[in-house]
Amino acid sequence: MSEQERQENIEETIESYPLVALKNIVAFPHNRHALVIAREKTVRAVEEAMLRSDRMLVAATQRDAEIDDPEPKDIYTIGTLAEISTMQRQQDGSMQVLLRGVRRASVKDIQETEPFLRVLAEIHPDEQASGAQADALVRHAIGRFEQYAQLSRRFSVEDINSIVALKTANRLSDTLAAHIVTDVQQQQELLETFDPLERLEKICVLIGNEIEILELETTIRSRVRSQVDRTQKEFYLREQLRAIQEELGMDLTSESDELRKRLGEKQLPPEVATKVRKEIDRLERMPQQSAEISVIRSYIDWVLALPWNERSQDTFNIEDTRRILEEDHYGLEGIKERIIEFLAVRQLRLQRANREGQPRSESLGQILCLIGPPGVGKTSLGYSIAKALGRKFARISLGGVHDEAEIRGHRRTYVGALPGRIIQSMKTVGVRNPVFLLDEIDKLSSEYRGDPSAALLEVLDPQQNKSFVDHYLELPFDLSEVFFICTGNVKYQIPRPLADRMDIIDLPGYMLDEKVNIGLQHLWPKVLREHGLGSEQVRVPQPVMQHIVTDYTREAGVRSLERQLATICRKTARRVLEKPNTRVRLTAHNLEQYLGMPRYTDVQLSHKPRIGSAMGLGVTENGGVTLPVEVVTMVGKGDLLVTGQLGEVMRESAIAALSYIRTRANELKIDPNFQDAADLHIHMPENAMPKDGPSAGITIAMALVSALTRRPVRGDVAMTGEVTLLGNVLGIGGLKEKVLAAQQAGFTHIIAPAENKKDLTEIPAKIRQRIKFSLVESMDEVIDIALMPDEENTEVRGGNGGEIVALRRDSPLASENESEGNKLMQTDKSVAQKQEKHAQENAQEASESFIVPSEPSSSQLYPQARSRREEERQ
Numbered sequence: 001m002s003e004q005e006r007q008e009n010i011e012e013t014i015e016s017y018p019l020v021a022l023k024n025i026v027a028f029p030h031n032r033h034a035l036v037i038a039r040e041k042t043v044r045a046v047e048e049a050m051l052r053s054d055r056m057l058v059a060a061t062q063r064d065a066e067i068d069d070p071e072p073k074d075i076y077t078i079g080t081l082a083e084i085s086t087m088q089r090q091q092d093g094s095m096q097v098l099l100r101g102v103r104r105a106s107v108k109d110i111q112e113t114e115p116f117l118r119v120l121a122e123i124h125p126d127e128q129a130s131g132a133q134a135d136a137l138v139r140h141a142i143g144r145f146e147q148y149a150q151l152s153r154r155f156s157v158e159d160i161n162s163i164v165a166l167k168t169a170n171r172l173s174d175t176l177a178a179h180i181v182t183d184v185q186q187q188q189e190l191l192e193t194f195d196p197l198e199r200l201e202k203i204c205v206l207i208g209n210e211i212e213i214l215e216l217e218t219t220i221r222s223r224v225r226s227q228v229d230r231t232q233k234e235f236y237l238r239e240q241l242r243a244i245q246e247e248l249g250m251d252l253t254s255e256s257d258e259l260r261k262r263l264g265e266k267q268l269p270p271e272v273a274t275k276v277r278k279e280i281d282r283l284e285r286m287p288q289q290s291a292e293i294s295v296i297r298s299y300i301d302w303v304l305a306l307p308w309n310e311r312s313q314d315t316f317n318i319e320d321t322r323r324i325l326e327e328d329h330y331g332l333e334g335i336k337e338r339i340i341e342f343l344a345v346r347q348l349r350l351q352r353a354n355r356e357g358q359p360r361s362e363s364l365g366q367i368l369c370l371i372g373p374p375g376v377g378k379t380s381l382g383y384s385i386a387k388a389l390g391r392k393f394a395r396i397s398l399g400g401v402h403d404e405a406e407i408r409g410h411r412r413t414y415v416g417a418l419p420g421r422i423i424q425s426m427k428t429v430g431v432r433n434p435v436f437l438l439d440e441i442d443k444l445s446s447e448y449r450g451d452p453s454a455a456l457l458e459v460l461d462p463q464q465n466k467s468f469v470d471h472y473l474e475l476p477f478d479l480s481e482v483f484f485i486c487t488g489n490v491k492y493q494i495p496r497p498l499a500d501r502m503d504i505i506d507l508p509g510y511m512l513d514e515k516v517n518i519g520l521q522h523l524w525p526k527v528l529r530e531h532g533l534g535s536e537q538v539r540v541p542q543p544v545m546q547h548i549v550t551d552y553t554r555e556a557g558v559r560s561l562e563r564q565l566a567t568i569c570r571k572t573a574r575r576v577l578e579k580p581n582t583r584v585r586l587t588a589h590n591l592e593q594y595l596g597m598p599r600y601t602d603v604q605l606s607h608k609p610r611i612g613s614a615m616g617l618g619v620t621e622n623g624g625v626t627l628p629v630e631v632v633t634m635v636g637k638g639d640l641l642v643t644g645q646l647g648e649v650m651r652e653s654a655i656a657a658l659s660y661i662r663t664r665a666n667e668l669k670i671d672p673n674f675q676d677a678a679d680l681h682i683h684m685p686e687n688a689m690p691k692d693g694p695s696a697g698i699t700i701a702m703a704l705v706s707a708l709t710r711r712p713v714r715g716d717v718a719m720t721g722e723v724t725l726l727g728n729v730l731g732i733g734g735l736k737e738k739v740l741a742a743q744q745a746g747f748t749h750i751i752a753p754a755e756n757k758k759d760l761t762e763i764p765a766k767i768r769q770r771i772k773f774s775l776v777e778s779m780d781e782v783i784d785i786a787l788m789p790d791e792e793n794t795e796v797r798g799g800n801g802g803e804i805v806a807l808r809r810d811s812p813l814a815s816e817n818e819s820e821g822n823k824l825m826q827t828d829k830s831v832a833q834k835q836e837k838h839a840q841e842n843a844q845e846a847s848e849s850f851i852v853p854s855e856p857s858s859s860q861l862y863p864q865a866r867s868r869r870e871e872e873r874q
C-alpha cells in the first residue's frame with residue numbers, strides 16, 4: 001500500500017487506537033515530537049501501538065498537567081493521530097519515543113481504560129486552502145516568522161530555511177503552532193481550529209505579540225547595559241583621579257568648603273550671603289557628573305568677586321581738579337570750567353545729602369555727557385575726572401549694542417550666560433564707586449531683542465540704580481556711587497529719555513594753532529614715551545608740527561595727528577636701533593621721508609570765484625564739513641537733474657530754490673522762461689556719500705543763481721541756511737561745527753541765518769576774530785553778498801569760451817546757445833584779483849575785529865576721506 005493510499009485509507013476510517021495522554025505539550029500533524037514516557041499506562045499504550053502494522057496511536061493533551069493518572073474526562077477530545085518513528089527503552093523502564101503527527105483526530109468513544117486507554121477515534125482529513133488570500137497570508141506569516149526568528153535567536157539557519165520553505169497554509173500553521181506558540185492552552189486552541197487560514201491568522205497575531213515583547217526586551221536590555229557601563233566607567237575614572245590626587249599630595253578638601261571659606265571672608269549684604277549659601281548647598285547636593293555644577297560654580301565666583309562693599313577714598317578738591325585738567329589738556333577753557341562747576345555742584349549736593357541723611361543715590365543730579373567728533377579729548381577728560389576724584393576708571397563701549405542683555409546680562413538658564421557689561425566692569429575695577437565712561441552712547445540701537453537704552457536708563461537713573469538687577473545675578477547691585485560720564489559724537493542721536501537726564505557739554509573740535517599746541521605739548525611727549533624714545537633723539541619743531549597738522553590731517557580732533565606722530569616715532573625707533581647715535585631733527589624737507597607725500601595740499605585754486613559753484617556747510621558725526629554745490633545749464637527742455645546722493649529734503653530744497661529764482665527772474669535779470677531752452681543739473685560732490693537736510697538751501701539757490709546769471713560766486717565765502725519759497729532764510733543747527741570746518745578749509749567769510757545769532761557766542765573768540773560773519777534774513781541779502789558784482793562779469797564771460805548756455809537777458813549769448821558742453825567755468829586771474837580787492841574792502845568796512853587768517857591756507861575745497869553719512873542737524 002502506497003503512502004497516499006494509506007493516507008486516504010486513514011481518512012475514511014473511524015478506528016480504534018491506543019491513546020497517549022500528553023503533559024504540557026500538544027502534538028501537531030506534520031511535526032515530530034520527542035517524548036520521554038514513564039507512566040505505566042502510557043508505556044503500555046506505546047507497546048500496543050508498536051504491535052500494530054502502522055504503529056499508530058492517538059496523542060491527546062491532558063487538561064491539567066498535575067494529574068498523574070488521568071481519566072478520559074481529563075483529556076482533550078481533539079488530539080493527533082501519530083506514528084511512532086522510533087522508540088528506545090531505558091534501563092529504568094521508561095522509554096524515549098519520537099512521534100510523527102499525521103492527522104487531527106477526535107475521540108468518539110472510550111473503549112478500554114485498563115491496562116491502557118483505548119479509544120475509537122475519527123480521523124479528519126487535511127483541509128486545504130488556496131487562492132490569493134491564502135498566498136498573501138502565507139507570505140505575511142513567513143515574514144513575521146523571520147522577524148521573530150531574528151529577534152529571538154531560537155532557531156538555527158536550517159530550521160528557519162525549512163519553515164520558510166513550507167508553502168501551504170495548513171502545514172505552515174501547524175509547524176508554527178508547534179514551534180513558536182509556547183502556551184499549551186493556545187496550542188490546543190490552534191489544534192482545534194480546523195480551517196488552516198483561520199489558524200494561520202491566529203498565529204500571526206500571536207507572533208506579532210511575541211515580536212513586540214521581544215523588541216521591548218531588547219531595548220530594556222541595551223539600556224540597562226549602557227547604564228551599567230557608564231556607571232562602571234565613571235566609578236573607575238573617579239577612583240583613578242582620587243589615586244592621582246593622593247599620589248600628587250593634592251588637597252582633597254571639597255570645593256564647597258573652599259567656597260564657604262571665601263564667603264566667610266567677604267562682607268556681603270545679608271540677602272546676597274543667603275543666596276550664595278543656598279547655591280553652595282545646591283552645588284554640594286549635585287551629582288559630580290551633573291552639567292549644572294560648572295554653571296553654579298561660576299555664578300558663585302561672579303557674586304563673590306563683585307565689590308559689594310569695597311570702595312576707594314574720594315579725594316575731590318577744586319584746586320587739584322583744576323590742576324589735573326590743566327595738566328592733561330591744552331585749551332578747552334570753557335569746557336574745563338563747566339566740568340569743574342559740575343563737580344563742585346555734585347560735591348555740595350553730596351555733602352548736603354550726608355548732613356541730612358538722605359539716600360545717596362537721589363542726591364547726585366544729572367549725568368555728565370561729553371559730545372563731539374572723534375579725538376577731541378572726551379575719553380581723556382573722563383580719565384582726568386577720575387584722577388581728580390581719586391577713583392578707578394573704566395570705559396564701556398556701547399557702540400553697536402543692540403541687545404538689552406549686553407547691558408543687563410543673560411539669565412542663567414541661557415547657555416554660556418554672563419552678566420551684562422556694567423556688572424562685568426564692576427568686577428574689573430573691584431570698587432563700587434568707580435568712574436564709568438559710557439562711550440558712544442549715540443550709537444545704541446534697539447531691535448527685537450529688547451531696547452538697550454531702556455536698560456541703560458535704569459543704570460543711569462539715580463532713582464533706580466540703587467538696586468540695579470542684572471539678569472544673571474538676580475540680585476540687586478547698588479550702582480548709586482558710580483560716577484557715570486557719557487560720550488558720543490552726535491547729540492541728537494542720543495535716545496531722548498537718556499538725553500533728558502544729561503548735562504551735555506559740546507566739544508566742537510580744535511583750530512589749527514590749538515592742534516599744533518596739543519601736538520607739541522601733549523601728544524608728542526606721550527608718543528615718544530610710548531615708543532621708548534627720548535626727546536633728544538628726535539625733535540619736531542613747531543613749524544613742522546604745523547606742517548603735519550595742515551598737510552597730513554583733516555579732522556576736528558587730534559586722533560590722526562597722534563597716529564602721524566606715532567609713525568614718525570616708529571621709523572625713528574628703527575633708525576636708532578640700526579645706528580645707536582642717530583639724532584633725528586624733522587624739517588619741512590625731510591618730513592616726507594617719514595610720512596610720505598602730503599595728503600592735503602592741492603587747492604589754493606578753490607578759493608577763486610566760480611560760476612555755478614557755491615560752498616555750503618554741513619555737520620557729520622566727525623564734525624563739520626564743507627559741502628560744495630555745483631550747477632550747470634545745458635541746452636534742453638527744462639529738466640532738473642539732481643545728483644550726488646541727495647536725500648529727499650535736499651531735493652525739495654533744490655526745487656524750492658528754483659521756484660524762488662523764477663519768481664525773482666526780473667530782479668535777477670534772468671529770462672523768466674529760462675527753463676524752456678535749458679536743462680539744469682545740480683550736483684553735490686563729496687565722495688558720493690549720502691547727504692540730507694534743509695540747511696543747504698541757500699547754497700543750492702546761490703549756485704543756481706550764479707549759473708543762470710553767469711555771475712561767479714565769491715570764492716572766500718561759505719554759507720549755510722534754509723531757504724523758503726519766498727526767499728526767507730531760516731535758522732540751522734550745528735553752527736559751531738560748520739564754522740570750524742569753514743575756517744579749516746580757509747574760508748574767511750561765512751553767511752549764516754540771522755536766527756542763529758545766539759549761537760555765535762559759542763564760537764571761540766579766536767575764530768570770531770578771524771572770520772567775517774554775515775547774518776542774513778533773506779536770499780536777496782545772500783545774493784548781494786556772495787555774487788560777484790555785475791560789471792565784473794564781462795571778463796568772466798570772456799574767459800569761458802562760450803561753452804555754457806548763458807541765460808541772462810542781457811547776455812549776448814542768451815540766444816545763441818552755441819555749445820552743449822557742461823564744464824564749470826573757471827575765473828581768470830583778473831577776477832581773482834578783483835575778489836581779493838573786494839575782500840579787503842569788505843574787511844575794512846566790516847569791523848575792526850576782522851583779521852586776515854594767519855594760518856597757511858593749504859586747505860582744500862573738497863576734503864577727502866569723509867566716510868560717514870552727512871547729517872544735517874536741524
Ligand SMILES: Nc1ncnc2c1ncn2[C@@H]1O[C@H](COP(=O)(O)OP(=O)(O)OP(=O)(O)O)[C@@H](O)[C@H]1O
Pocket residue numbers: 328329330331332372373374375376377378379380381439487488518522523557558559562
Ligand atoms: N585738549 C587736549 N589736550 C591734550 N591732549 C588731547 C586734547 N584733546 C585730545 N587729546 C588727546 O588726543 C587723543 C585722543 O583723544 P580721546 O581718545 O580722548 O578722544 P575722544 O574724543 O574720546 O575720541 P572718541 O570719540 O573716538 O572716543 C588722546 O591721546 C588725548 O589725550
